[in-house]
Amino acid sequence: MSAWLASAWKSSLRILLATAAIAALLLLLSGMRWSGTAMAGSRTSSSTNATTPAAGCAQCHAEVVSSYSHAGMQHALEPEGSDPVLKSHPSLHAQVGPYSYAIETKGAESTYTVSDGKDSLTLPVRWIFGQHSQTWVLEKDGTFYESAVSYFHREQALAATPGDENLQPQSVPDAIGRKVSQWELLQCFNCHATHATEGEKLTLDRLSLGLGCERCHQGSDQHMQDALHGNFASRPRSLKTMNAEETSEFCGQCHRTWDTVVRNHWHGEADVRFQPYRLANSRCFLGTDRRISCVACHDPHQPESTSVEFYDAKCLACHATGGSHAAAGEVKETALAAAPKTCPVSKTKCVTCHMPKVTLPGGHGVFTDHQIRIVRTGESYPD
Template identity: 55%
Template structure:
């Protein structure tokens, strides 16, 4: 009997590298969380409440106590591969855990964006109640199988992003290919211009319009890369040399080597002219290497336990305030 057709049948190289990519692990399955398995007993005291995450035999429990009342809930859904936040369920409602795990701290700290929350009881201290739309967005951006127009069923969501999540039509393409019919192909993302790519990735990583509409301000939102990239003076929307895909291959783990990105920068900021129809960019008078270390600085989240590369590409001057 022939093996069932999968994306790996024809695209083995891509699927093999994608197996370790962050998006593939944007959500961890219960019992398969290496971070919590490696840290079976985490705790932190914060704002008069004690938080504790305990893991045993693949099962994790989230507990918050004020000394008098205690609330414990099982962790079914983990969002994030390294830094992790948990979505909890209580009485039919979903909550974003008020504390998260941060690798830099090797422990728990306040979840980004929740600085203004002042809990008055263990339920409020447990987490921020999520509206239906936000709960759906969380599962849709971190998992696969959320069907438009249908009620969200978290138990049926597949952890992590599968091929179909970005390449709409992949399932039909495989079904047709099994019949030796290659006429149906998923839409090629390579044909999108820079602004369209930014909007596509921004469905989860947040677009410029989304951030402006919600009036999000401050360093906490540096993690929304498409919004920050579009703030860059050099982003014009139709130059393929400056887009999410120009620097990052979503099928591979993120390259953290600063020197790797020099060629990306010099594709525009080179002393020699290129064949591009776009105007020549200025060259840097300081250096021709490690460009991002100066022009895309690391910004620390208000919690102090995580840093993000600011994708607002610019000349950074010492002492200047965080640019909105």
Template identity: 45%
Template sequence: MKYAFLLALLLGGISASAATTAACATCHAAQARTHGATGMANALEDVRTCDILKSHPKLVFQEGSYHYEITRDGNASQYQVSDGKQTLRVPIGWAFGLGSAGQTYVFQINGRYFESRVSYYKALNGLDLTVGAQSTVPSNLEEAAGHALDKEAARACFNCHATHASVDRKLDLSAMVPGVQCERCHGSAQAHLAGFRNGQPHVGAMRQLSKMSTDETSEFCGQCHRTWSQVATNGPHGINNIRFQPYRLTNSKCYDVDDARIRCTACHDPHREVVAEPASYDAKCQACHAAVKAGAKKCPVSASNCAGCHMPRLELLGSHNLFTDHQIRIVKKNEPYPN
């Protein structure tokens, strides 16, 4: 019965990519049940169904001489910037980010993708400059609208916020599924599903993150969250790299490429939303620090709220959000941010 349902999905009227995601859920129901509500699964939203845009029919923001408006019109949203003399108005193409912290918009001008200069922030329930835009001064209306993305930057953005967004290393949204779905992390499921159709369910084994080493996991997650080598070579430096968890984690004294207890997936289940309460991670820390062991000291202060002390939450300028610093350390009062 299960195999018949898989076949029906694959031969039905929905796209092959969407059908594959639905087909995965028939066997991996537990993962599918929680994954759909995560920030990763909703890292890219269709404007037609975007809750933030639907619930905010008009958003306004003023920055210097530039006036910004995002307005809702049916199932579409329009992005507008005016300098008092001229107005540029374009339809929003995609909403990047679920909005648990913020949401940035992407649109096209003359066939080129732009990142909106203003973003929605949950803490404000409104608009402010997109992170990074504070250091720029627009010289014309197009620059005031947003940051123009070259082809590689546009491809990278969609690749990290969606599934099947490129073909032969070129941006191609024809088969794209919004959000980080099964095949974005586990690879193509076609051979795996073909095995099911042919009564050979073990054919076409897919990528298993649980089988990766600590270093492999950091490199894999770092494709989108930035690897150590990427940040060390190209920046950013200072607190601007607090968003790049694999880089920060690798800088931790306790990071060990041979110890699976310090890899990304030891604390975070990609199929579930990130747990925000620091105390919930105590058991993970105590797996190493409960007793005196080689290379791991027992904390003399407390056996609880480890992350609250050793992984401080810091605000990135203009983000209106606190980011957890993944460089695990003994934090000293008034110390400079360790890069």
């Protein structure tokens, strides 16, 4: 680095540190600490009185924090009382077997009521899992339940929660939903919220809604604190260096790894939800090739693109004459020397043929099958 550049860098650093110090002072003065009460613009849950530190990260990473605020993972758990879906559907009803269900939203409160016509039970809706389609985790006397009914975006209506269709509750309390064990709760909240667990304990009083920075970038909270004091040595490890296999395992912590699905013997079309597993079953998958990693197509800090053309360039990074390794990011493996096949049919809208949409059992949702392949007419779901 030249002296001039070094000087400019130091100058920028001084400005940055000064800004950070002022911000820190303001925060301290106003009592708005990261673990304390909600900050303006943060995603909070009134029941947990918790907040996200993303606003703090935004001081340095404004652009990525801004785009991430619209990304799906940030909305994996929605705030009670201000969820757009429940606000726009203030009275939802369903009948499942002998039980009727009603989700009513009035002002900042949503309630879940189950009735058998004689008795009824009403619980507050506190934990809203999902941004578009939703399932609620409910609590009664210290026991947690997965709601027996869920809201489905496709139908804009309630129906039985997938996987729970065969429950046969014998009473109104049983009909709330499926009891969720402690370890399963840990998994649920760990993948839908940040700071919701600590080891084997649930820490719902501390949770931030959705997946905040710290959830993937472990150590970012500490990094932020240190950065405010001018220490940048504790920066979280970069995730950019991960290859396809490592990325699949990282994302698979929640989206399910190939190992997890195989070990659990999960089968059927419902496993189309487990994208890392499906992707690894593709003939073109290779652990060392970053062009086939999750993040080659999906920037986790951006809302998911629904344009099929958006993904063409990703496919053509390999499947084009003289496919660009550079475009995929410093791929050096010898295995890539062999040129992948090019499609004789089209160079556009690749995913429409090679990554077909699969409707989940029950018909409430459609997922893109990440098992990339040549789909034969009439073939069944490869499982």
